[in-house]
Amino acid sequence: MNKSFVFVVIFFVFGVSSYSQNKFVVQNRKQSDKIKFKLINNLIVIPVEINGVTLSFLLDTGVSKPIIFNFLNVSDTLKIKNTETIMLRGLGGGESVEALKSTNNVFKIGDAVKWNQDLYAVYNINLNLAPRLGFAVHGIMGFDLFKDLIVEINYSKTYLRLTSPETYQNKKCKNCEQFNLEFYNGKPYVNVEVTIDNKNIPVKLLLDSGGSDALWLFEDDALGIKCGENYFNDFLGHGLNGSVYGKRSKIEALTLKRFVLKNANVAFPNTENIFHAKQIKDRNGSISGNILKRFNIIFDYRKAQMILKKNNKFKEPFSYNKSGVELAHNGVRLVKELKRSDAKSTSKPQVEKGQLVYSNAVTISLIPAYSIVELRAGSPAALAGLKIGDVILSINGKRSHQFTLQQIMLMFYGEEGKKIRVVVDRDDEVLSFNFKLKNLL
Structure with a gap:
């Protein structure tokens, strides 16, 4: 009896373990976990641990397999193996993109773990989301998580809840669809x-x-x-x-x-x-x-269902970029500044190659460089004289590095007629421009 019992237990544990390797499993007693995310430019960025290394991933319902942006030089750290070269295609006018497919990777999102996850490493520089978001994003994933678990996305409080389908209990909601x-x-x-x-x-x-x-x-x-x-x-x-x-x-x-x-x-x-x-x-x-x-939102892929409940963002007005400018975080700038101990000095700063340099004792800082990467023809910014490649030094009298990239972009979504004053570095020449936001719709 004892030997039979031991055999049954061992078989059960081994069977469950083998099955679990091929799907995400929430490894806690409640079989449910809550994970905070960052909402950046309407996008969900979550922490994902891959082979013991924690990275930031975009949660994308529109992608079928996890993709890592390998030009960020993280593949060696992740020790990805068992690779083969494949071609991927998506939106855009270019050709297919070459990727390395890797198997047997360990993915962990909160308490949800999958022991045998495929991963696609792409070297295409166009997939670098970090400059556009002003925030490090190493990859994107979607379907492999959604198909295994019930995924609740609380946009208003910026958290995910991942729950095992076997233990999930759907509460009645009269205000839901x-x-x-x-x-x-x-x-x-x-x-x-x-x-x-x-x-x-x-x-x-x-x-x-x-x-x-x-x-x-x-x-x-x-x-x-x-x-x-x-x-x-x-x-x-x-x-x-x-x-x-x-x-x-x-x-x-x-x-x-x-x-x-x-x-x-x-x-x-x-x-x-x-x-x-x-x-x-x-x-x-x-x-x-x-x-x-x-x-x-509650996603239940196994039942092919989605449940919506409107939140406090529902009535936010729809706006769009009225400046015609798209910015990206394009590296860093070196800036020299007056030390605090010399703050009462009467010496005036001089602009040299887009940097503030004081004749007194200085501190040297590395600050983000926000560059114009897209400029709509005929837009207020274009008509004012701005050009692609210009580096924003200040906006409305405040130095650009005192804002996040998203804070600057939000200014361009403001009311029609709002005046925007920018100082830029163009090929080591400091130039000033003014324009007003214009509503084209």
Whole structure:
């Protein structure tokens, strides 16, 4: 009896262990864990431990496999192994991207662990999200976590809750709406409705938490999905294969059952940038972070369900960049400053190559350099004389390094007529520019 009992226990433990290696398992008594995240430019950034090394990952419902940006030189630290070369394709107008596929990696997110996770290392510099976010992001992941666990995203309090499906208990919620999901290549799609030219149009949209925009629609005259006369051409973002451009506009409404978002931002990407995305049967576009953040969301991939409950961000007005400038954190600048002990000195600072230099005792600091990387033709910033490559030294009288990148970008989303004063370094020449934000919609 004892020997039989021991054999059964050993077999049970070994069987569970082997099965657990192929999925995420929450390793605590409650089989549920809460993980804080950073919400940056409508994007969710979570801590992910890979092979014992903690990194920052974007949680992206629109990506099927974890991707690490290998040009950040983290692959050696992670000791990834068992690699093979494959090609990946996504949004953007470029060619397929080469990646190294690695197997048998250990992933840990809070108490959720997977012992045998595939990982794709990509060397394409266009996938470096850190400069655009002003925050270190080493990779992106999505489906492999969502398919194994119930994932609750609380955008209002910035935390995830990961729970084992076997122990999860769904509470009744009269203020919630439940949606059925459809899946193609591990990506979730939802059927909702948009209102364009007073016409309610059913659409199938990718749920894309890895995009910071609100809504993308693919133009289709037969369905009535088209951009009206009130729009402007703009840079929309970066895809796996390069930059995406298109038209920015507004739609009358996006309807998710009882939840109606009026006058929502919309972008219509250029056809050449979305050729492969349109191959998904009946896909009409994407819902991204600027919509999703207005809800607290429960994803249950096993039941192909999503539950939405609007939060305190629901009524935030939709805005957009009215300056025409896109910035990126482009390295650092060396600045010399007067020491505090000499703060009462009457000597005046001199500008040399975009740096403040005092004749008295100085301190030397390395501060972030924010550069213009996209500039919309005909925009207020372009008409004022700003150029791509200009490094922002100050904005509205305050030195640029006293802001985060996101704080500066938020200024460009302000009210029409707001005056922006910038001082820039252009090829070691310090120049000043003024412009006012302009509402094109």
